[in-house]
Amino acid sequence: MERIQTDILISGGGIAGMCAAAAFGSKGYNVICVDPMPDNAAAKPDLRTTAFLQPSKLVLEAAGLWDRLGPIAAPLQVMRIVDAGGENPEPRVIKDFDAADLSDAPFGWNFTNMAIRDVALARIKSLPNVDFRAGTSTQRITTRESEALVALSDGTKVSAKLQIGADGRNSPTRNAVGISVKTTRYGQKAIVFCVSHAAPHNNISTEVHRSGGPFTLVPLPDRDGKFMSAIVWMDHGPACAERMRLPDDEFAAAATERSARINGELTIEGPRAIWPIITQVAEHMSYERTALIAEAAHVVPPIGAQGLNMSLGDLRVLLEMAEKHPLGSREMLDAYEKARHPEVRLRATGIDMLNRASMAGAQGLRDMRSGLLNTFYAIGPIRKTLMKAGLGIK
Numbered sequence: 199m200e201r202i203q204t205d206i207l208i209s210g211g212g213i214a215g216m217c218a219a220a221a222f223g224s225k226g227y228n229v230i231c232v233d234p235m236p237d238n239a240a241a242k243p244d245l246r247t248t249a250f251l252q253p254s255k256l257v258l259e260a261a262g263l264w265d266r267l268g269p270i271a272a273p274l275q276v277m278r279i280v281d282a283g284g285e286n287p288e289p290r291v292i293k294d295f296d297a298a299d300l301s302d303a304p305f306g307w308n309f310t311n312m313a314i315r316d317v318a319l320a321r322i323k324s325l326p327n328v329d330f331r332a333g334t335s336t337q338r339i340t341t342r343e344s345e346a347l348v349a350l351s352d353g354t355k356v357s358a359k360l361q362i363g364a365d366g367r368n369s370p371t372r373n374a375v376g377i378s379v380k381t382t383r384y385g386q387k388a389i390v391f392c393v394s395h396a397a398p399h400n401n402i403s404t405e406v407h408r409s410g411g412p413f414t415l416v417p418l419p420d421r422d423g424k425f426m427s428a429i430v431w432m433d434h435g436p437a438c439a440e441r442m443r444l445p446d447d448e449f450a451a452a453a454t455e456r457s458a459r460i461n462g463e464l465t466i467e468g469p470r471a472i473w474p475i476i477t478q479v480a481e482h483m484s485y486e487r488t489a490l491i492a493e494a495a496h497v498v499p500p501i502g503a504q505g506l507n508m509s510l511g512d513l514r515v516l517l518e519m520a521e522k523h524p525l526g527s528r529e530m531l532d533a534y535e536k537a538r539h540p541e542v543r544l545r546a547t548g549i550d551m552l553n554r555a556s557m558a559g560a561q562g563l564r565d566m567r568s569g570l571l572n573t574f575y576a577i578g579p580i581r582k583t584l585m586k587a588g589l590g591i592k
């Protein structure tokens with residue numbers, strides 16, 4: 199059995215794990231990153247798109263990823279909230295939150311998950327101190343004060359100063375060290391797909407609220423002269439399951455109606471995928487020689503582009519703590535827990551409340567929701583505070 203010593207072992211080569219490998223690798227640490235997928239992008243096509251908000255750009259720059267991501271970014275200049283919760287599925291309140299109210303920069307930039315993976319993988323492969331092992335998983339984990347000992351499925355035994363659990367919502371790392379989670383289920387799912395549409399999106403990301411959860415249109419770059427958006431359509435599970443069975447033309451008609459025709463007629467481009475929606479927060483984000491990041495630590499409904507941005511927030515703090523303390527030491531991990539866990543819990547609670555408001559079915563509750571949107575929007579300081587809170591800036 200091969201035995202290797204390394205600075206950092208990352209369990210999980212999803213987007214968060216790969217960003218962590220690129221970021222710590224760029225800082226000169228020796229990193230091993232493993233993922234059971236034989237080839238991440240090809241084996242598991244991911245139709246989702248991710249909007250990286252302003253603070254995430256700094257992390258992506260530090261990871262050496264922004265140079266390649268910048269040229270393919272679709273900027274998010276305006277976040278539009280539409281309430282279509284009246285008797286008919288038509289817009290009755292439309293409010294534009296414009297990034298120009300805060301600064302010259304857009305709120306963020308949107309990418310397909312597959313493009314992010316390609317760029318991250320290329321960066322990792324260019325770093326001689328990062329060993330990315332596709333087709334390999336973490337199997338047995340033991341920790342002691344001086345190291346984390348991890349047995350890999352390829353027979354290697356790794357001794358790491360720090361192990362990072364970036365292995366998703368069912369995190370084997372989290373389970374191995376015995377950290378529990380608190381999970382909230384909504385009976386809700388999200389259908390994700392791409393569309394072309396009649397009207398241009400003008401770089402506006404739009405959330406249309408009616409009932410069952412938001413219908414979000416996220417701008418994508420034009421393709422073959424067509425205006426394109428990525429859609430996340432959240433609703434009760436059975437309604438989503440039924441829609442997944444519809445032929446493309448009927449599904450497109452239903453999606454156009456649910457979008458309140460905000461970008462005109464929608465045409466389905468490519469396949470649909472369905473995702474369960476939960477809120478889940480780990481009781482702790484650290485353990486002896488162990489840090490949890492991303493969905494291993496927190497899962498939130500896809501509202502306001504928060505999920506992966508929270509993950510890059512974890513990574514930013516972990517990088518900061520590694521500079522201030524010995525790598526993987528108790529001081530480093532305690533400082534990470536203290537800086538990150540309360541913020542994650544607070545954000546998860548806020549997103550949970552937004553999701554419940556968007557799910558509201560009763561007409562009275564929907565009317566109250568649109569009233570609140572009008573009120574908050576009308577008060578300039580509250581509007582700006584909400585925008586900053588969404589971005590995670592002070």
Ligand SMILES: Cc1cc2nc3c(=O)[nH]c(=O)nc-3n(C[C@H](O)[C@H](O)[C@H](O)COP(=O)(O)OP(=O)(O)OC[C@H]3O[C@@H](n4cnc5c(N)ncnc54)[C@H](O)[C@@H]3O)c2cc1C
Pocket residue numbers: 209210211212213214215232233234235246247248249250334335336337364365366367370388390430473491492493494500503504505506507508509
């Ligand atoms: C519909 C939808 C839309 C979203 N939109 C946005 C958005 O606009 N903005 C945003 O910020 N976030 C968004 N999110 C959230 C974002 O997509 C997730 O936060 C992110 O993809 C999760 O990344 P991850 O790397 O933590 O998890 P995953 O992508 O699940 O990666 C975990 C990896 O761990 C690997 N693994 C499992 N077991 C092992 C093992 N034993 N050893 C090693 N590896 C293992 C898995 O193979 C997998 O590759 C969205 C989510 C959904 C559902």
